[in-house]
Amino acid sequence: MNASNHTYRPEPLRMTNQRKGILEEVQKARQHLTADEVYELVRKKQPRISLSTVYRNLEKMADAGILARLELSGNQRRYDWNTDMHHHARCVRCGAVRDVPVDAGVELDLGSQAINGFAVSGFRLEFKGICEKCR
Amino acid sequence: MNASNHTYRPEPLRMTNQRKGILEEVQKARQHLTADEVYELVRKKQPRISLSTVYRNLEKMADAGILARLELSGNQRRYDWNTDMHHHARCVRCGAVRDVPVDAGVELDLGSQAINGFAVSGFRLEFKGICEKCR
DNA sequence: AATAATAATAGTAATTATTCCTAAAAGTCA
DNA sequence: TGACTTTTAGGAATAATTACTATTATTATT
Known part of the structure; x- marks a missing residue:
């Protein structure tokens, strides 16, 4: 168990087909997708991909800063291609x-907050x- | 399945021991509690209460406006005695x-938002x- | 106080979202 | 090519929450 969500992860990311496909779908989506929405999309092209692969990769890419996690209050986690604030x-x-x-x-006044x-x-x-x- | 979280609920709330005990714990807690934290607390006084009763009542009281739901991003749902904004x-x-x-x-400028x-x-x-x- | 109507309960099963596990397969680098 | 390590598929496990159901308790009314 790790205290931080954004652990430093020195290991390199290999560019697998699965990872590429997942990234593609997230980036071209017009909405912010949940893991299983991504799964359904990628599955059309890679029918043998597994749901856990989708979860794992979304999390990894979020850790790496390639994607952003979007945890809106009281909702399923979504992923966002837009990593800017x-x-x-x-x-x-x-x-x-x-x-x-x-x-x-x-305008949020955080001056001397x-x-x-x-x-x-x-x-x-x-x-x-x-x-x-x-x- | 209901579109709204805050369905109008005409049926009256009966004041049962369980409901009273749950409300008491939430109101005297200094933190915002999760359902199972409430469960553990109420259980000390009402050892036979069931977890589903706690869940049901917290939700019902939130619907009725007696408590507030607190869904912080990426976290378990909590309940808040403070229903003011x-x-x-x-x-x-x-x-x-x-x-x-x-x-x-x-200061959040929502003027002509x-x-x-x-x-x-x-x-x-x-x-x-x-x-x-x-x- | 007894009755009738119905809301609430305990206990458990079911669901949903997510994470974990493992043997086999696939990238990467020299 | 071969050695090394990451990644994969598939399924099991976990955690939070909701749904189900026969029984019990509360409330309003006689």
Whole structure:
């Protein structure tokens, strides 16, 4: 058991077909996918791939910084091709999740942010609302 | 399957011993508890209570607005006696979660918040950092 | 207090998401 | 090519949560 989610991992990543296929699907997806969504997609091209391979690789690539983990509150883990800092907005009707650039009119004053002895080092911001399609 | 998490529930809540005991523990806890933490606590006084009763009641009381669900990203669901609007801060060392009042120096500009066609109706904000004890 | 109606319970089974295990196969490097 | 090490498939294991069901408890009403 490891305290940190982002353990330093010196071992090299071999470029296997499976890994390539998984990465491809995540990168070309328009939404943020769950492990089993990725599995279903990759399976069309590599019918013998196993679910555990998909899980393992998504986690490994997230550790390596190639992908980003997306753990929205109360939901299944998803993976995001966009590893830059950004927020997310979830539609309460259809459940779609979209990216929100950090500067999209959102201003979070973290200036001298020391909430009663708590030293803030980061935050995550999650919007909910109704997306364009659902209005 | 129901689209909404907060279904209108006209049926009355009967005040059973189990429900009373569960509510008591959540309200007197200093931390935000998971279902099985509540279970272990209530069990000391009501050794025959079942885990599913704890789960069912926590959910029911959350639906009724007596408790608040707390689903921090990538974590087990917890329950919060404080149903007023507030944020949370999680210590990356010890994992403790504390409340952050909405006005604690945090300013989120939601003025004309329409992120490219997405109508924002709410948001959740989660801090991480190091708590007083762990510094 | 007794009755009738129905909500809640204990105990367990089922589900879902994820991680772990292992022998066999496949990349990588010299 | 051969040696070394990572990765794989497939399935078992785990953890959190939800669903099921016969029995019991609560509440409102006589």
